[in-house]
Amino acid sequence: MSEASFKPGNTPHSARIYDYFLGGKTNYSVDRKAAAATLAALPDVMTAARQNREFMQRSVRYLARERGMRQFLDIGTGIPTAPNLHQVAQQEQPTARVVYSDNDPIVLAHARALMTSTPEGATDYIEADVRDPEVILEHAGKTLDFAEPVTVSLVALLHFIPDTDEPPALVSRLLRDLAPGSALVLTHGTADLEVRDESGSVHDVERVYRDRGIFLTVRPREAVAGFFRHLDLVEPGIVASCDWHPEIAAPDEPPALPGTVSPAETSVWAGVGIKP
Ligand SMILES: C[S@@+](CC[C@H](N)C(=O)[O-])C[C@H]1O[C@@H](n2cnc3c(N)ncnc32)[C@H](O)[C@@H]1O
Structure with missing residues (x-):
């Protein structure tokens, strides 16, 4: 599908709402209205989205830099937002090979921005459902x-998958045949990090999304830890996205200033596990 042939329709999409939160331009009035309702429900949601994206970049950089990882399968990719996963991975490992996947046609429509591999590496895209x-x-x-x-x-993806579709079984299947040393990078929305006496709740965001036809469910830490069973968690384990190795940075950039974002602003658990 070409970008020109993409029709936004009357329903918002999670990829376009997230794009708006990241400051992107690939969103429509219907998405911006949903984003406004989300912001009213959870004023820190833009910080949460950006912290989530930065965790993805840091964890990929860690795996490529520290563990020599050269292959990535990114499911629930989202609308391209530089730096995309392959750009981070190939900055550390120019031969890195990256396959992207998402089920939203608008991500496919913009997928050529993901097909910008180094000559010695590779990228590919498949439109598919996790x-x-x-x-x-x-x-x-x-x-x-x-x-x-x-x-x-699987970054900011599995909270869109209901229990009836058995997210733990999906993760197990994706990891089942992978070689030792393979990794899982995951974030998941949660209410655990909320400060109770302050306004705004991710449960209100669940309602905003569901009222607009997007299934969303946040899960507690215990459920998120279940996705990592049989894996060795990389230190510091499952933490708020802002607390996962904030010192990791691109070679040409300073690390994030410590303490500028609090876990309560992030609303996601984040972790990296390695297959023994
Ligand atoms: C919040 S965005 C996250 C994008 C990116 N992973 C990141 O964290 O920066 C969630 C993405 O998951 C995709 N998604 C939602 N449900 C999906 C499904 N069942 N299968 C595949 N992708 C899905 C959406 O289209 C959207 O692009």
Whole structure:
């Protein structure tokens, strides 16, 4: 599908609402109205979105830099927002190979911004639903070598998947056949980090999204920890996105100033696990 042929329709989409929170331009009036209602429900949501994105970048940089990771499967990619995952990975490992996947047609419409690999690396894209892991894995196998470690990235995705679709089983299937040394990078919305006596709750955000036809459910730390069972958690474990190695930075950038964002502003648990 070309960008020109994309029709936004009358319903907001999670990818476009998130794009708005990140300061992007790939969103429409219907998305901005949903974003405004979300902001009213949770005033820190833009900080939360940006912290989530920065965690993705730091965790990918860590895996590529410290563990030599050269293969990534990013599901629930979102609308391209530089630096995208492959740009971070290939800055550390120019031969890195990255497969992106999302089920929103607008992400496909903009996917050429993801096809900007280094000559020695590779990127690919598949439009697919995370609830079809076999489809995603089969396609990814054209670009990735599953005999070598692969990082599966599920960042700000699984809170869109209801319990009836068994998110833990989806994660297990995605990781089942991966080589030792493979990794899971994950964030997930939660109410655990909220400061109770302050206004705004992610439960109100759940209602805003659901009223507009987008299923959203936040989960407690225990459920998020379940996604990492059978994996070795990288220190500091499952923490607020702002607290996961804030010192990691691009070679040409200073690290984030410590203490400028509090866990209560982030609304997501974040973690990295390694397959033994
Ligand atoms: C909040 S965005 C996160 C984007 C990116 N991972 C990040 O954290 O910066 C969530 C993305 O998940 C995608 N998504 C939602 N449900 C999905 C599903 N069932 N299968 C695949 N992707 C899905 C949305 O289209 C959207 O692009």
